[in-house]
Amino acid sequence: KAGVTQTPRYLIKTRGQQVTLSCSPISGHRSVSWYQQTPGQGLQFLFEYFSETQRNKGNFPGRFSGRQFSNSRSEMNVSTLELGDSALYLCASSGRDRALSYEQYFGPGTRLTVT
Amino acid sequence: AQSVTQLDSHVSVSEGTPVLLRCNYSSSYSPSLFWYVQHPNKGLQLLLKYTSAATLVKGINGFEAEFKKSETSFHLTKPSAHMSDAAEYFCVVSVPLSGNTGKLIFGQGTTLQVKP
Numbered sequence: 001k002a003g004v005t006q007t008p009r010y011l012i013k014t015r016g017q018q019v020t021l022s023c024s025p026i027s028g029h030r031s032v033s034w035y036q037q038t039p040g041q042g043l044q045f046l047f048e049y050f051s052e053t054q055r056n057k058g059n060f061p062g063r064f065s066g067r068q069f070s071n072s073r074s075e076m077n078v079s080t081l082e083l084g085d086s087a088l089y090l091c092a093s094s095g096r097d098r099a100l101s102y103e104q105y106f107g108p109g110t111r112l113t114v115t
Numbered sequence: 116a117q118s119v120t121q122l123d124s125h126v127s128v129s130e131g132t133p134v135l136l137r138c139n140y141s142s143s144y145s146p147s148l149f150w151y152v153q154h155p156n157k158g159l160q161l162l163l164k165y166t167s168a169a170t171l172v173k174g175i176n177g178f179e180a181e182f183k184k185s186e187t188s189f190h191l192t193k194p195s196a197h198m199s200d201a202a203e204y205f206c207v208v209s210v211p212l213s214g215n216t217g218k219l220i221f222g223q224g225t226t227l228q229v230k231p
Contacts, residue, residue, distance in 0.1 A: 004158070
């Protein structure tokens with residue numbers, strides 16, 4: 001069974017630009033969560049999608065948005081990039097409706113560098 | 116509020132010696148707790164999980180953790196370290212949200228160094 005895939009693996013963008021990251025969950029998984037990992041703040045929850053609906057959102061500005069498609073693939077978008085958005089963005093999928101108590105499977109991440 | 120505190124940011128052991136990575140949690144609910152490992156330039160891999168079943172949880176690669184409610188701890192151990200265990204380890208608690216959903220809260224991570 002293929003794991004969670006994320007594309008692209010690496011991105012370099014300039015301040016003010018926007019970026020779209022993609023995540024394909026494990027086949028059959030319906031829940032997709034996004035996390036931001038930085039050396040200073042660690043791993044922080046961005047949002048979670050289930051059946052094309054955003055169920056939960058972390059404490060991030062509105063520049064961070066996402067969506068989920070009918071095949072459960074998810075994208076996240078960051079507009080008006082800032083230097084502080086440089087991070088590893090991780091996507092995780094879960095097969096359960098109640099993703100809370102069940103393990104999440106993580107992709108390798110997309111390394112975003114903003115210059 | 117739910118949170119996790121990893122008591123050591125860096126742990127160094129010699130190959131073949133025991134590993135102990137410490138984690139304390141704070142939760143208003145009966146928590147679900149996890150340990151994840153992250154190797155350099157890789158995503159996170161689940162080592163083990165506690166979801167109110169047995170308090171001693173066995174995971175992959177010889178790791179195990181014991182849930183101690185009285186001490187609000189969930190320490191990760193391994194009897195004998197291997198060079199391949201060198202990585203960053205995260206203690207994680209799940210946070211319930213409305214609508215039967217939730218999110219994961221990560222500790223700050225512990226870097227495990229294994230010396231030959």
